[in-house]
Amino acid sequence: MNYAQLLFPDFSLILCGYLVCRYTAxxxxxxxxxxxxxxxxxxPVLLxxxxxxxxxxLGAASxxxxxxxxxGVLGIALAYSLPYLPWLGAHIDRREHAASAQVAFRFNSFIALALAERLAGAEGLLLIAVLIGVCVxxxxVGAVWPMARHANTGFLGxxxxxxxxxxxxxxxxxxLLGFQMPVWLEPTVTRIGAASLALGLMAAGAGMQFGPLASAKTLAxxxxxxxHFFMPLIALGLSWVFRLSPVQTTVLLSFSAVPTASSCYVLAARMGYNGAFVAGLVTLSTLLGIISLPFALGLLR
Known part of the structure; x- marks a missing residue:
């Protein structure tokens, strides 16, 4: 599979947002x-x-x-632990960490869905939908908690x-209640979802500045x-522990290695944090997906 070709649409939209914001009105x-x-x-409509x-x-995919x-819990724990590690904590700004910790464990659901369908067909698509439904x-919560805690805004609120x-x-x-989207509403909702992907990625590009990445290189x-490295290794170990089938293992490994969610930038910016730094991380994560996906699906599997 050509992973660079799969990731190109996301990266090109980020680049378009960057160019439009800086070189047009x-x-x-x-x-x-x-x-x-x-x-x-x-x-929200897309989710x-x-x-x-x-x-x-839930039973068949338990x-x-x-x-x-x-x-997910292990990824969140690793991300949260960074400021407390003796050899890293002194070089990490706590506010920057609160906004960007989400990059370490969130995922791009569109790329995950596209990969699962190409790798395992309808069964893979159903399994990745289950993962998305229970992990999102x-x-x-893992993304919002450090930002709410650092800003003293009240986590539950x-x-x-x-x-x-x-x-x-x-x-x-x-x-779980068996709701099904009405057929007549499906095209409208689908188009809203497509718009959210395009505009979300372009907004990430528009807010992107590479300068902040240089100021927090250790954190980045x-x-x-x-x-892109530890999550695939964790996924491989868990596939052994839970004795997953080959298809389930493939889906879990692809899920672990996809780039981070483009909405990381939107969430950080709307909660008053340094969106430019997070947007840079989203862009780099999209590029690194070209390496981590072959690593997870090729070398590990």
Missing amino acids: LNRTVWQQVESLVYYFLF FHSIVRSPLD GLIAAGLTM PLFN ALVRNPLIIATATGLAAN VSLLAIR
Whole structure:
């Protein structure tokens, strides 16, 4: 599989946002409004639709679910531990870490869905939908908690008001209750989801500055190492521990190695943190996915 070709659309949209923001009249003032649209409307609709469109068979995929949740908890623990490590903590700014820790464990659901379908067909698509449905709430809570804690805004209040977590919770509840999107509404919701992907990636590019990455190189390297090296190794170990089938192992490994979520930038920017630094991490993660996906699916599997 040509991983560079698979990742090119995401990276090209980030590049388009960067160029449009800096070399046209569509400057940061315009893109700040786009960020609000994506964060409060487009991304929540996308999350809800992604979760409800495939029935969750929790029993048949219990081993995969346990492995995915365990991998997520370990990834969050690794990301949170960085400021407390004696050889790294002194070089890590706590506020920058609060905004960017999410990069280490969140994932690009569109790339994950595309990979699963190409690697394992309909079965792979269903399994990755199950993983997305059970892991998104955990990862969103893990992303919001350090920012709310550092800003002293109240964790529970931040969760209740967070549109991404609201969309995920309602999507899971609707799925388990057997809700199905009406056929006449499906095309509209699908187009909203496509718009959220394009605008979210372009907004990340518009807010991107490579300067902040140089000022926090230790943090950037540490987070990207967790996302693209340690997470695949953890996934491989868990596939043995939970005795996953070959298809489940393939799905879990691909899930562990995809680039981080483009919405990392939107979440950090809308919560008042350094979005430019997070946008740079998202861009580098997209590039590193070209290496980590062959590593996970080729060498490890």
